[in-house]
Amino acid sequence: MIKSFCPKIFDSFAFSPSLGASGGILIVWNSSIFGGTLLQVQQFAVVIEFVSRHNNERWNLVVVYGPCQGEARDNFVTWLYHLNIPVDENWLLLGDFNFLRFMDNRNLPGGDLNDMFIFNEIIGHLGLLELPIKGRSYTWSNMQDAPLLEQLDWFFTSVDWISDYPMTEVLPLARTASDHVPCMVTIKTSIPKSNIFRFENYWLELEGFMDCVDSSWQKQSRKGHITARIADKFKSLRMCLKRWQKNISKLKTLICKCNSVILLLDELEEYRTLYRHESNFRIVVKSHVEKLLDLQCLYWRKRCTIRYIKVGGENTKFFHAMATERYRRNSIASLKIA
Structure with missing residues (x-):
């Protein structure tokens, strides 16, 4: 099942199964870049320690899916409060906590003040720092004509994480299918690209x-x-x-622009109900994104060939990072003439 939607280089995974149609957590990674040790699997969380194959740096990832109510929610709160996060380790916690922190985390009146106090107390007790989502106020919608919007997804780090990875950002993506806003946690880097000519299979469709x-x-x-x-x-x-x-738009650029339009309309929906033509336009753009993603699938399918079996890491980010390091080492910044 996982192989049907994940690239082949992601060869390791951990999961917590869903209960019916709700819940469920899946984490996949490339074992040639990170070694992963499963520390905990709960109904509402998965904890993994990652070790970089490149420099042996260690960090811990906690992915949560907080229950909405009942005994499971109480168990989640108790577990989270007693989570052991040493002050000298790098921890990243993220997921759907199903908690609000403040009253303005929803667009309509309401919200449980007691839940907010509990959640903020846990954050303070664990000494967590929030990673704000760039440009978004809410991460969940009930998908109605006059939607209820809330921020239920949160991203936190330990103090040491910010010191070691100060460029960590959370970027929202377009909500094309789910009722939650997909988010991407990034640590920026720059990798030089080759200028050689490559024939792309998706050109046949253009x-x-x-x-x-x-x-x-x-x-x-x-x-x-x-x-x-x-x-x-x-x-x-x-x-x-x-x-x-050179006269055709790049797939990545087209997809990015379409997602930006969807993102803009999603943000507009946080302030008022979309007009009929705006809602219809968002549907059209989402359909166009699906076609572009099919072309992008052809683009990446070409790169998952038998060549990967022969040269291994050349298609991985680790190989790209090593190439960047060689590029920096071999570059000449200045010459001194005696």
């Missing part, structure tokens, strides 16, 4: 591709031998495709 190929192939070649003419035509085709691809 308008204008066959016209470009046909016009290039019809050009006359001055080469004498048949094999030389074919090689010359392929070289000409490569140049034509390089020029053609």
Whole structure:
């Protein structure tokens, strides 16, 4: 099941099963980058210690799915309050806590003040620091015409985490299917990219591709031998495709722009009910995102080939990070002339 939606490089996982249609936690990782040790599995949380294969740095991840009510909620509160977080370790806690911290964490009047006091007391007791979500006030919607919006998803770190990883950010993504806003926790880095030409399989699905190929192939070649003419035509085709691809938008950019539109409409919905044409436009954009994601699937499928079996980590972020390190080491910042 996991292999059906995760890239092959994510070969390790831990989970807490769902109860009916609610709950459930799944964590997947690449064992060539991180070694993962499962510390706890609860009905409402999974705790894993990760160790970097690169520099042996250790950090702990806690992913929670807080119960809404009943005895399970009481057990979750008790477990979270007594969670042991040493002051000299790096911890990242995230997930759907199903708690509000303040009255303005929902767009409509209401909220349980006692729950807010309990949640804030736990945060203070554990000495956690909140990672704010950039540009969003709420993370959950009941998906009604006049929606109830709340912030139920939270991201916290230990004090040491902020010192070691000061560029940690939580970025909201477009809510395309779930009633929760997907979020991405990032630690920024920059990796140089190669400028070599690559043919992309998804080009076959784009308008204008066959016209470009046909016009290039019809050009006359001055080469004498048949094999030389074919090689010359392929070289000409490569140049034509390089020029053609500059005129098409990159998939990542298109998906990013569509998600930005969805994100903008989601944010607007926090202040007022969307008009009919705005709601319909969001549906159209979500449908377009699905088509773009299908093309992106073709893009990445090409990169999951037998070559990965031969060269291993070349397709991993760890390989990219090592390439960046070599790039920095080999670069010449300045020359001193005596």
